[in-house]
Amino acid sequence: MGSTRRSFTQEYRAQAVAFVLEERRPVAEVARNIGVHEMTLRKWVRTAKESGAGDDPGGGELTGSERAELERLRARDKELTAENAELKMQVAFAKKVATWFAKDQR
Incomplete structure (x- = not known):
């Protein structure tokens, strides 16, 4: 076949x-x-x-200003990731508190 x-x-x-x-x-x-x-x-x-x-039309290598911008953006991303994690913990805590109060009201 x-x-x-x-x-x-x-x-x-x-x-x-x-x-x-x-x-x-x-x-x-x-x-x-x-x-x-x-x-x-x-x-x-x-x-x-x-x-x-x-191929990258820019030539592949970063210039000094591009490298500085990349480093700044990576640092900002790290800050925002940490802030996001903290906010998620606060939301989880608020949910637990709300659940506790809801049970207490019954």
């Missing part, structure tokens, strides 16, 4: 590779969604990277 080999257009391959490289979606997820074997998509992505399709 022979197998039939599927063929894909260049546009189809390019769109699939764009999902992985530009939208930064996992290869396995994209492969599942479009109905292509994961190894096939990995090969397409590797070929695109080798041909330079996924």
Whole structure:
């Protein structure tokens, strides 16, 4: 029993590779969604990277001001993450207090 080999257009391959490289979606997820074997998509992505399709237009290296901005944003993200964790603890405590008061009122 022979197998039939599927063929894909260049546009189809390019769109699939764009999902992985530009939208930064996992290869396995994209492969599942479009109905292509994961190894096939990995090969397409590797070929695109080798041909330079996924190159960063900015040259790849960060300038001094970009690096400073990145460090500032990472520090801000760390602060906001800590603040978010503290607020979550406060909400959990408030829920416990509200539950305790609700039980006490009965």
